[in-house]
Amino acid sequence: MQTVSDRLPAERQIEFTNVTKSFMIREGRTLREFANAIFKREPWGDEFRALDDVSFSVGHGETVGIIGRNGSGKSTALKLIAGVTAPSSGEVYVRGRVSPLIELGAGFHPDLTGRENVHLNASILGMTDREIKEQFDAIVEFSELAEFIDTPVKRYSSGMYVRLGFAVAVHSNPEILLVDEVLSVGDAFFQEKSLAKMHEFQEHGTTIVVVSHSPDLINTFCEQAVWLDHGHLMAEGPARDVVARYLESAHYTVPA
Amino acid sequence: MAGVQTVRKQPLTSSVGPLDLFTHLVEFWRRRDLLWHMTIRHLRGQYKQSVLGYAWAFVNPLSQMIILSFVFSTIVRVSTAENEPYPLFLFVGLVPWIFFSGAVSAGTDSVTNAASLVTKVYFPREVLPTAAVLTKIIDLIFGMVIFAMIMAYYGRVPETTALWFPVLFSIHMLFTLGLTYPLAALNLYFHDVRFLVGVVLTLWFYLTPILYPHDIIPEKYEIIFDLNPNALFVDAYRRVILYGQDPELGRVLLGLGIAVIAFLVGYYIFKKMESGFADSI
Numbered sequence: 001m002q003t004v005s006d007r008l009p010a011e012r013q014i015e016f017t018n019v020t021k022s023f024m025i026r027e028g029r030t031l032r033e034f035a036n037a038i039f040k041r042e043p044w045g046d047e048f049r050a051l052d053d054v055s056f057s058v059g060h061g062e063t064v065g066i067i068g069r070n071g072s073g074k075s076t077a078l079k080l081i082a083g084v085t086a087p088s089s090g091e092v093y094v095r096g097r098v099s100p101l102i103e104l105g106a107g108f109h110p111d112l113t114g115r116e117n118v119h120l121n122a123s124i125l126g127m128t129d130r131e132i133k134e135q136f137d138a139i140v141e142f143s144e145l146a147e148f149i150d151t152p153v154k155r156y157s158s159g160m161y162v163r164l165g166f167a168v169a170v171h172s173n174p175e176i177l178l179v180d181e182v183l184s185v186g187d188a189f190f191q192e193k194s195l196a197k198m199h200e201f202q203e204h205g206t207t208i209v210v211v212s213h214s215p216d217l218i219n220t221f222c223e224q225a226v227w228l229d230h231g232h233l234m235a236e237g238p239a240r241d242v243v244a245r246y247l248e249s250a251h252y253t254v255p256a
Numbered sequence: 257m258a259g260v261q262t263v264r265k266q267p268l269t270s271s272v273g274p275l276d277l278f279t280h281l282v283e284f285w286r287r288r289d290l291l292w293h294m295t296i297r298h299l300r301g302q303y304k305q306s307v308l309g310y311a312w313a314f315v316n317p318l319s320q321m322i323i324l325s326f327v328f329s330t331i332v333r334v335s336t337a338e339n340e341p342y343p344l345f346l347f348v349g350l351v352p353w354i355f356f357s358g359a360v361s362a363g364t365d366s367v368t369n370a371a372s373l374v375t376k377v378y379f380p381r382e383v384l385p386t387a388a389v390l391t392k393i394i395d396l397i398f399g400m401v402i403f404a405m406i407m408a409y410y411g412r413v414p415e416t417t418a419l420w421f422p423v424l425f426s427i428h429m430l431f432t433l434g435l436t437y438p439l440a441a442l443n444l445y446f447h448d449v450r451f452l453v454g455v456v457l458t459l460w461f462y463l464t465p466i467l468y469p470h471d472i473i474p475e476k477y478e479i480i481f482d483l484n485p486n487a488l489f490v491d492a493y494r495r496v497i498l499y500g501q502d503p504e505l506g507r508v509l510l511g512l513g514i515a516v517i518a519f520l521v522g523y524y525i526f527k528k529m530e531s532g533f534a535d536s537i
Contacts, residue, residue: 023535064445079375080532082376082377082378083378084375084376084377084378084533085535086531100376107370107372107373109301110296111304112297112300116300120294120297123290123294124373125288125289125377126379149458243264
């Protein structure tokens with residue numbers, strides 16, 4: 001882990017500088033295609049730019065919404081912040097522990113019990129054994145799964161799955177929380193509880209990045225917003241202004 | 257980590273220099289809790305759905321031992337040094353081999369199988385193949401239990417030089433890890449790798465003196481075996497466990513040298529390719 005504190009001012013939590021992310025779209029991945037690519041110099045798939053020269057920054061404790069249509073590069077931006085993928089060019093700086101509320105329960109093992117999965121998932125998110133022990137009861141209580149905690153998670157309903165994943169993520173003491181449309185899962189009661197938890201995070205000064213195509217959610221929940229379209233940064237600034245411009249463009253391109 | 261604010265450049269930088277190796281290893285060590293949880297997860301998950309459960313870990317080595325002993329001591333008569341009972345001679349090499357081949361195949365698939373995790377959250381990815389390799393230690397332990405029972409059956413008491421075994425095995429495991437890392441990474445890009453690994457492991461098994469003693473190898477082919485680290489390890493296991501001799505220091509150092517180099521090079525390749533993992537799944 002490189003220490004580059006001089007590169008990121010203290011008030012900033014996330015910084016994208018001229019970030020471009022391109023993917024190779026490949027049909028199959030076998031040695032034959034690879035050999036063709038090497039020996040016959042055939043291009044090995046087509047290049048696709050998910051993000052094109054994007055720069056923005058997120059301040060400490062801010063709640064930022066990333067808005068844009070499908071395929072605009074929103075999820076790629078989240079992945080770059082989460083650190084699961086690297087930029088093709090440009091630089092991404094992140095300060096502090098990141099907890100992704102993305103496809104909750106991704107790391108769950110179906111044959112293991114809820115309890116075992118809490119330990120595993122929390123550990124994946126970077127919690128030490130001591131932190132897990134301290135937080136365990138709170139996690140179970142928040143998930144409302146106390147009576148099923150020793151049941152293998154393959155017996156869980158999808159709602160229960162998400163609740164447990166959410167409970168672990170929000171108790172992992174994140175400094176940056178990444179939210180990808182997950183607030184729309186679970187029943188209304190749990191949604192409300194999740195939203196309340198997010199407001200609690202806001203009050204505690206946790207930085208939150210929300211990805212959504214819902215202008216309403218961004219408007220009510222975020223102070224700042226970033227609008228992406230086909231990998232280009234269209235606007236960045238106060239959520240209200242950015243959302244207004246986004247809606248305006250949607251109005252022209254998709255006549256109602 | 258809580259409370260301590262660490263600034264990092266993207267943890268996955270595509271330019272990993274050899275000097276960053278140390279930094280990565282420190283970070284890996286810091287996440288040893290995760291390695292432990294991941295290993296336990298594999299272990300618990302492995303046999304959970306089966307009726308016999310962990311008994312399966314006995315079935316594989318036991319069945320191989322019975323059939324190979326039958327074929328090579330009753331049908332084809334392989335003569336062992338000092339007229340060692342063939343099952344003992346075989347098993348002392350077969351058990352570590354079962355570990356080795358099981359670990360390499362499981363490790364090769366480890367990152368590919370964890371696709372949903374790898375594309376969602378960052379953690380040092382070497383945790384996955386390392387946990388896969390560590391999980392196979394349980395097979396080794398079960399194999400050794402069977403071996404101890406066969407020893408008892410032949411009225412043999414372990415030699416004190418058998419205390420070398422953990423040392424030799426640690427070196428063997430380091431070598432196994434070094435081999436597994438680049439295979440796990442390459443398997444993401446080419447699914448051919450897993451099939452290739454299966455073929456190579458089969459050939460490697462026959463080219464390692466497990467079924468037969470090292471000294472019956474014709475001299476002109478000796479070089480193949482001298483270049484085979486697994487032959488080095490199997491010979492050493494036999495020496496310390498069956499023959500009550502200390503391992504030859506020179507050969508231990510050679511094994512250690514090969515293992516350390518394999519580990520560092522393998523780990524380096526893995527880290528170098530890591531930044532593309534999520535994009536290749």
